[in-house]
Amino acid sequence: xxxxxxxxxxxxxxxxxxxxxxxxxxxxxxxxxxxxxxxxxxxxxxxxxxxxxxxxxxxxxxxxxxxxxxxxxxxxxxxxxxxxxxxxxxxxxxxxxxxxxxxxxxxxxxxxxxxxxxxxxxxxxxxxxxxxxxxxxxxxxxxxxxxxxxxxxxxxxxxxxxxxxxxxxxxxxxxxxxxxxxxxxxxxxxxxxxxxxxxxxxxxxxxxxxxxxxxxxxxxxxxxxx
Ligand code: GRF
Numbered sequence: 001x002x003x004x005x006x007x008x009x010x011x012x013x014x015x016x017x018x019x020x021x022x023x024x025x026x027x028x029x030x031x032x033x034x035x036x037x038x039x040x041x042x043x044x045x046x047x048x049x050x051x052x053x054x055x056x057x058x059x060x061x062x063x064x065x066x067x068x069x070x071x072x073x074x075x076x077x078x079x080x081x082x083x084x085x086x087x088x089x090x091x092x093x094x095x096x097x098x099x100x101x102x103x104x105x106x107x108x109x110x111x112x113x114x115x116x117x118x119x120x121x122x123x124x125x126x127x128x129x130x131x132x133x134x135x136x137x138x139x140x141x142x143x144x145x146x147x148x149x150x151x152x153x154x155x156x157x158x159x160x161x162x163x164x165x166x167x168x169x170x171x172x173x174x175x176x177x178x179x180x181x182x183x184x185x186x187x188x189x190x191x192x193x194x195x196x197x198x199x200x201x202x203x204x205x206x207x208x209x210x211x212x213x214x215x216x217x218x219x220x221x222x223x224x225x226x
Contacts, residue, residue, distance in 0.1 A: 003195040009037040010193040013088035015079075015096035016043050020050020021178055022094035022115060022185055027057045029186035035193045040086040042079065044098055060086070066098065076104035083108070090192065093147060094185070102149040110199040112147035115185050117177045119159050120145060124152030129173040132164060140164050140173055142181045143215070144188045146199060155204055157197070158216035160184040180220055187218075 004010040009030075014023050023041060030036055041054035041061040054061040062082055069075035075098075083091060093114040105112065118128035120143040132140045141161040146154040160180040164173065191197040196207055203210040 004035045004193040006033065006035050009035045010090065010189070011039045011086075011088050012036050012090045012092050012189065013040045013042060013083050013086060014038055014050075014092045014094050016041060016048050016050040016094050017045050017097040018048050018050065018095050020048065020053045020094065022181055023050045024053050025182035026092070026094070026186055026189070027053065027059070029190070034186055034190050036090075036189055039088050040082065042082060044075075044096070050095070072099075072101050073103060076101045080104060080107055090189070091147075092185070092189070099151055100147060100149060105147060105149045110146065110201060113157070113188070114145055114147050114152070114154070115181050116143050116145065116152050117174070117181070119143060119161065120152055120156055129170045129177070132173060133168070133170065138164055140177060142177050142184055144184055145215075146204065155211075156213065156215035157199075157204060157211065158184060158188050158218065159214065160218040160220065162220040176220075180218075184218060188216075 014026060016023055026038065030038065038059045041050065041059055043051055043061065043063050044066045046063045046065060051061050064078055064082065066075050069078060089111065091108055091112040093112065119139070119141045123131050139161050141159055143159040144157045146157060148154040160183065162176050162180055188197065198205040205211065206216060
C-alpha cells in the first residue's frame with residue numbers, strides 16, 4: 001500500500017493501441033525517480049509502436065487482439081486475467097482505443113485511469129483538436145479521469161491547460177496537448193504513489209480533502225510539476 005517508494009514501487013499496467021508517447025513519458029519519469037513499476041504493457045493492436053518502446057525498456061508486453069474475441073465481455077475477461085496475472089494495482093489507459101464493459105470497470109473499481117486530449121467535460125470522444133479550433137476556444141488541454149463504462153465521463157482527477165493561438169492548427173494543438181499530457185499523467189501517478197491522491201467509491205481525495213468536480217488544475221506554466 002502507499003506511500004510507495006523506489007524500493008517498493010507502485011505496480012501499474014499501461015494499456016495502449018498506438019504510438020505510446022504517454023507510455024514513453026511514464027518510462028522516462030520512472031527512470032527519473034517516479035516510484036512506480038510498469039509490470040506489463042497490453043495492446044489490442046499487434047503493430048502498436050508503443051510495443052517497441054516497451055521492448056526497448058525491457059517491460060513485458062502482451063498483445064490481445066480484440067478481433068479474436070466474440071464479445072466485449074469476453075475480451076474484457078481476457079484483459080482482466082492478464083492484469084491479475086501481472087498484479088497491477090493501477091491500470092493506466094494511454095491511448096487505448098476501446099470502451100471497457102461495466103463488469104470490467106466494476107471489477108477494477110477506483111483503479112483505472114485515462115488521459116483525454118481535451119478539457120473534460122467538454123469534448124469527449126475523437127477529433128478534439130479540430131473541435132476546439134471550430135469552436136474558436138481560447139484554451140485547450142488534457143484531463144486525467146477515473147474510468148467508468150461511459151466514454152470519457154468518469155470523475156475528473158486533474159486537467160492541464162494551454163492557450164490556443166491564432167496560428168494554431170490541428171497538428172500544433174496535438175503537439176501542445178501531448179507535451180502537457182506527458183507531464184500531467186506522470187505527475188498524477190506520482191501523487192497517487194505518494195498517498196496524496198486517494199480514490200474511493202465515494203470520492204477522490206487530495207491531501208485528505210475531497211476533490212472539486214473539475215479536479216486539480218495545472219497550466220502549461222505551472223511551477224508545481226514534478
Ligand atoms: C493521447 O492524446 C491521449 O490523450 C489519448 O490518446 C492519445 C495517445 O497518444 N487518449 P500516445 O499513444 O500516448 O502517443
